[in-house]
Amino acid sequence: MYSREVEGDVRTFGVSGKLWHGVMVMFDRATGTLWTQLDGRAIQGEELGARLAHYPSTFTTWEKWKREHPDTLALAKPEDERERTGSRYADYFEDPDRLWMDHLADDLGGIRPKDVVYGVLVDGEALAVSEAVLSRRGVVNAVVAGTPVAFLRSETSDAVVAVDRRLGERVLVLEPFKGEDPHVRFRDTGSGEVHGPDELKTLRVDRAYWYAWSRSHRGSRVLAD
Amino acid sequence: MRGARVLLALSVALVLTACSASSKEEARKRELPFELIEGEPMYTVLLPDGIPSIDEPTFVGAAEADAFLAPEEPVMGVVGPDGTAKAYSCWQLEGHEIVNDELDGVAIACTW
Numbered sequence: 208m209y210s211r212e213v214e215g216d217v218r219t220f221g222v223s224g225k226l227w228h229g230v231m232v233m234f235d236r237a238t239g240t241l242w243t244q245l246d247g248r249a250i251q252g253e254e255l256g257a258r259l260a261h262y263p264s265t266f267t268t269w270e271k272w273k274r275e276h277p278d279t280l281a282l283a284k285p286e287d288e289r290e291r292t293g294s295r296y297a298d299y300f301e302d303p304d305r306l307w308m309d310h311l312a313d314d315l316g317g318i319r320p321k322d323v324v325y326g327v328l329v330d331g332e333a334l335a336v337s338e339a340v341l342s343r344r345g346v347v348n349a350v351v352a353g354t355p356v357a358f359l360r361s362e363t364s365d366a367v368v369a370v371d372r373r374l375g376e377r378v379l380v381l382e383p384f385k386g387e388d389p390h391v392r393f394r395d396t397g398s399g400e401v402h403g404p405d406e407l408k409t410l411r412v413d414r415a416y417w418y419a420w421s422r423s424h425r426g427s428r429v430l431a432d
Numbered sequence: 433m434r435g436a437r438v439l440l441a442l443s444v445a446l447v448l449t450a451c452s453a454s455s456k457e458e459a460r461k462r463e464l465p466f467e468l469i470e471g472e473p474m475y476t477v478l479l480p481d482g483i484p485s486i487d488e489p490t491f492v493g494a495a496e497a498d499a500f501l502a503p504e505e506p507v508m509g510v511v512g513p514d515g516t517a518k519a520y521s522c523w524q525l526e527g528h529e530i531v532n533d534e535l536d537g538v539a540i541a542c543t544w
Contacts, residue, residue: 224478428471
């Protein structure tokens, strides 16, 4: 439960459809900023750095709540929602093998010292992506020190570039694009426009073994299988 | 709820240390577009508003609510600064995730 106030302004929140740390991410309708439900922090967009104030609430049963608060109101439930009796995620909660969208499984694996990674350093913050993940995806969008970046790998030349995803006022979210044009292209998922990496500001990206990168960039994050 | 989910995930992770996680989940994860935020993937599962938030909630009194709330139905309860109490059914919240509400003049978001 959170306060809806951001710097004195009341916002309305919607479901972004994204999951981070296995938990639903919200967006505010005024700015499109993404907020994590984990602790109410803004994690991407205009309000990055802001945090929603927590509002005290109680998780209990209807019976118990009514006993404590006989005058309570309850959220109206339309007819078509009254049939559901039980959680639709019951098998997630009851099945010990289901880790729905939970990244914790990744932590159990890990990157090996001789795995090749591509790394960037932005404002003192380091991020590396394993060659395996980048080869499979073609594009990895990320945010490093508040800067939206992308690692782009060309299918034709195996060359890897890292770019700043800001183009004018916009932040692009890139995906690989296969067109007839032999030049390397990427598409912005938001607008559908196709861009070449030369249109965006490039960042220095280093190719290294993970053990070398992590040693010279202590605390570097890594995305690997 | 969120706390319970994290706790469950953590305890499951400990149990699975020696074995591999469901390969179906892993395969499903790999198909989803993602971007990294603070080094952690943020997966795009649905379009914005693919799950509709409740932006203009309406409420009924406890007696009327008994018609559609089971005694054992899990709810999120809040009390406002003037003592107004409200309950939001968690089963109902699963279909909306967010209720944008106002309680005694305080704008709050009930999130699930």
